[in-house]
Amino acid sequence: MSVIQDEKLTAITVGELMIPSEKVAHVQVNNPLEHALLVLVKSGYSAVPVLDASYKLVGTLGKTIILNQILGLERFEFEKLSDMRVHEIVNTDIPCLSKEASLLDGLHALINYPFICVTDSDGYFDGILTRRAILKQVRKNFYTNNTN
Numbered sequence: 001m002s003v004i005q006d007e008k009l010t011a012i013t014v015g016e017l018m019i020p021s022e023k024v025a026h027v028q029v030n031n032p033l034e035h036a037l038l039v040l041v042k043s044g045y046s047a048v049p050v051l052d053a054s055y056k057l058v059g060t061l062g063k064t065i066i067l068n069q070i071l072g073l074e075r076f077e078f079e080k081l082s083d084m085r086v087h088e089i090v091n092t093d094i095p096c097l098s099k100e101a102s103l104l105d106g107l108h109a110l111i112n113y114p115f116i117c118v119t120d121s122d123g124y125f126d127g128i129l130t131r132r133a134i135l136k137q138v139r140k141n142f143y144t145n146n147t148n
């Protein structure tokens, strides 16, 4: 990628590429795991953001961690799903970006995660940046710069 192409990519912000919060499936920190698994299965996503009651970001939760949690010695103990809540197993060790961050910041972060949560300076959830959105933009820049 040339320096000129890099500069164009750097000018694009995370805010321009993110999926806004109202279109993102999420679970709340006080939801029972039963509800969280229902959201994950129904939405079709492997993992989704976890928010508190004021819509601040708490972390992420995926199907695998829920299934691991209810895995007994010989069977899945599905009865645990209604006893446990999201806050008991939410993954809080995640990177975040602001809307003002550049596409390149997003690209670096997405190497290790399928999506990155976007928050404002007070921690309120703004949306997510996905690998799909970054790849689509990089593809667009590639073709634009190679046909001019």
Ligand code: 4BW
Pocket: 019, 023, 024, 025, 026, 043, 044, 045, 046, 047, 048, 049, 114, 115, 128, 130, 131, 132, 133
């Ligand atoms: O329902 C889907 N619709 C579409 N159009 N594509 C989907 C759907 N479900 C999965 N996909 C595709 C996407 O290309 O499979 C990829 C992996 O999905 P994932 O991780 O393992 O569920 C998707 O790649 P992506 O768009 O780059 O999204 C990366 C991850 O971001 C997803 C999911 O964990 C999260 N995500 C994406 N859109 C979301 C969302 N989480 C909540 N709400 C959304 N709207």
